[in-house]
Amino acid sequence: MSSGELLRSEAGQFTTARNVKRPSIRLKEALLDNDLYLPLSIIIAQQRRCIVFKFGALRIERLKLIGSLYDQCQDTMVQFFTFLSNVLTTENFYHKFPSIDNLVLDIHLQVDAAFQISRSLFNINIQIQNYIDAVTVVMSPVLDFVKTLHPQRTWEEMIPQFYLTFCSLSMSNLQVPEIAYKRSIEELELEMTQIDERKELTAAKKRKEKEKIHIIIDKLKEELFKQKEHVERKKKNVCFLFAGNKTKAETITEFLRLCIFPRCLLSEIDALYCAHFIRVIYDLVTPNFSTIICYDRLIYDISYSLASCSENEAIRYGRFLESLLESVMSWHGDKNKFDKVI
Numbered sequence: 001m002s003s004g005e006l007l008r009s010e011a012g013q014f015t016t017a018r019n020v021k022r023p024s025i026r027l028k029e030a031l032l033d034n035d036l037y038l039p040l041s042i043i044i045a046q047q048r049r050c051i052v053f054k055f056g057a058l059r060i061e062r063l064k065l066i067g068s069l070y071d072q073c074q075d076t077m078v079q080f081f082t083f084l085s086n087v088l089t090t091e092n093f094y095h096k097f098p099s100i101d102n103l104v105l106d107i108h109l110q111v112d113a114a115f116q117i118s119r120s121l122f123n124i125n126i127q128i129q130n131y132i133d134a135v136t137v138v139m140s141p142v143l144d145f146v147k148t149l150h151p152q153r154t155w156e157e158m159i160p161q162f163y164l165t166f167c168s169l170s171m172s173n174l175q176v177p178e179i180a181y182k183r184s185i186e187e188l189e190l191e192m193t194q195i196d197e198r199k200e201l202t203a204a205k206k207r208k209e210k211e212k213i214h215i216i217i218d219k220l221k222e223e224l225f226k227q228k229e230h231v232e233r234k235k236k237n238v239c240f241l242f243a244g245n246k247t248k249a250e251t252i253t254e255f256l257r258l259c260i261f262p263r264c265l266l267s268e269i270d271a272l273y274c275a276h277f278i279r280v281i282y283d284l285v286t287p288n289f290s291t292i293i294c295y296d297r298l299i300y301d302i303s304y305s306l307a308s309c310s311e312n313e314a315i316r317y318g319r320f321l322e323s324l325l326e327s328v329m330s331w332h333g334d335k336n337k338f339d340k341v342i
Helices: 005-012 016-033 037-054 063-087 090-096 100-105 111-128 131-146 152-157 160-168 178-197 203-241 248-264 268-283 291-299 303-307 311-332 335-341
Strands: none
Touching (some): 016 037, 037 063, 037 111, 152 248, 160 248, 178 203, 291 311
16 A cells, blocks of 8 residues: 555555456446546545435434445545556546546535545646656645635644645655565566476577566666655655644644544545554654644543544544554553653
8 A cells, every 4th residue: 555556566466456457447448438437536525425414304313324325435435536546547637637626616525535536646747747846836736725725823733734745645655665565576586486497488488578577676676766765755844844833732733633533534544644644753753743742632532533433434543543552552662762752
């Protein structure tokens, strides 16, 4: 989930993903040939919002059913958006998907759904241009839109650049799965050594197969290097964005209310992202961020957080807390680490 495209494609060769390759291609072709991927994306996201209000006076009696339908719609939305981001080309995303402000203001999607659709679009737009200039060019219009989402007093407690950074990033922007890269490279190297044992292949065919694998290995190493550079660049950016004008307690409150709580309920990947994001802020010794206040607000009393959750949302929130507590347990077992946090 935090790897580059090449590693994900190579990992699929050793899993059951290859069994669904042909159906995936057929689904992609059906969506493209009939121009259905954009309408379906919008309808699924809109339906998730409508489910809660659809049953009118029967909402209380059918609360469990509504929660189940909401979870199914949310899971379908995440799965569909992930599928689109993996199979659609730059042209599909860049030319046909509306901008995030149109998704929210004109199509009336919720902000979390709009960001989920637009995240891949941001990355594509940045890749098209020179990276350093592209971040400013691509994200400036989005930043102007983000400032309109909340009152001015909100941005006095947490600057809008930080909110935009949190919403637009994913796990691949904060973490490099070096072990997965090394494992994939080792598997390819083993496959290359086994080619000589295949008697059915001619010498020319063996040489061609080895060259093909060698090219993939080189590309994986290059992708790993670029991923490391990208993650370091993003982490440095996050560190300078958190400072606000208010007290640490007020800043933490807005951070949890606007960033963590809405996103950690979307999917398990988002739950892990939120936990890892907090860990990154701590590791970078980010100004105006109090680890103790943040963890205290999250762990002290979770009953209010869970009261309005559906079943799957509660599971995701539990996954978020589990990942968060892994850091706490490491501090609990080491007095020196704990003293540094204090």
